Amino acid sequence: MFKNILLAFDGSAHAQEAARLAADLARQYGASLCVVHTYDPVPDYLGEPFLQEVISRRTEAADRVIEQARALLGALPQVETEVLEGPAAEAILRVAEVRKVDLIVMGTRGLGQLSGLLLGSQSQKVLTHAQCPVLLVR
Amino acid sequence: MFKRVLVATDFSPSAQRALELARKGFPQAELRVLHVVAEDSPFTATEALLELEMLVSEACKGETNLPGHEVVQGSPVQQVLESAKAWGADLIVVGVSGQGGQGLGSVAEGVVRASVIPVLTVRA
Numbered sequence: 001m002f003k004n005i006l007l008a009f010d011g012s013a014h015a016q017e018a019a020r021l022a023a024d025l026a027r028q029y030g031a032s033l034c035v036v037h038t039y040d041p042v043p044d045y046l047g048e049p050f051l052q053e054v055i056s057r058r059t060e061a062a063d064r065v066i067e068q069a070r071a072l073l074g075a076l077p078q079v080e081t082e083v084l085e086g087p088a089a090e091a092i093l094r095v096a097e098v099r100k101v102d103l104i105v106m107g108t109r110g111l112g113q114l115s116g117l118l119l120g121s122q123s124q125k126v127l128t129h130a131q132c133p134v135l136l137v138r
Numbered sequence: 139m140f141k142r143v144l145v146a147t148d149f150s151p152s153a154q155r156a157l158e159l160a161r162k163g164f165p166q167a168e169l170r171v172l173h174v175v176a177e178d179s180p181f182t183a184t185e186a187l188l189e190l191e192m193l194v195s196e197a198c199k200g201e202t203n204l205p206g207h208e209v210v211q212g213s214p215v216q217q218v219l220e221s222a223k224a225w226g227a228d229l230i231v232v233g234v235s236g237q238g239g240q241g242l243g244s245v246a247e248g249v250v251r252a253s254v255i256p257v258l259t260v261r262a
Binding site: 001002021024025028108123124127130131132133134135136137138 | 139159162163234246247250251253254255256257258259260261
């Protein structure tokens with residue numbers, strides 16, 4: 001069934017639930033799991049040395065989020081991670097296409113989005129454009 | 139893993155795919171297929187039930203253990219969520235139509251927005 005699962009992970013509560021579920025599915029199907037984390041785009045008008053500084057801060061923060069994901073996932077047949085510059089939906093859709101993913105697992109709503117929004121804009125975009133099934137987790 | 143999977147169908151190709159995926163993906167789970175007859179539906183509840191029975195027996199040809207199915211009337215999003223809750227579903231599978239330029243059927247989107255249990259969306 002599912003052979004190639006993508007987990008979109010931003011560290012939010014919904015994403016943590018999604019991670020647990022994605023891990024269960026990967027174990028059940030013996031599927032490989034790719035964890036995708038995106039960070040906010042870095043404005044290139046910053047110029048040096050600030051640009052480098054911002055990039056390294058973002059990637060350090062991203063590494064911590066990836067560590068958190070790995071801890072939640074536990075032992076799995078195969079895990080890979082990708083840290084990419086956002087916007088999240090575009091990055092997730094790109095990875096899904098390149099890796100020929102057959103399932104995307106993600107939280108219904110992510111971090112830093114208005115709590116009034118019941119469906120995050122990035123989640124909605126992935127849902128709308130993904131060619132494979134998408135599992136939304138709260 | 140999932141034990142009770144509710145598949146919402148509007149008889150569209152994406153809903154067919156949703157049922158197919160639910161059967162293949164979660165063979166150990168109990169399935170239930172639901173159709174909601176909305177106010178503006180072209181079907182009566184009786185017609186919808188016949189259609190649903192045909193759909194289920196077609197999808198599960200040669201199997202002895204057919205998934206349960208039900209037709210309810212009302213607002214599709216609300217009825218899907220209520221039916222899921224009443225039955226104790228732990229996953230909802232729903233087709234995404236890709237019509238109207240939005241790419242996301244309003245029922246699928248409404249269910250994703252409001253559901254407290256995971257929702258799997260499937261494209262035709």
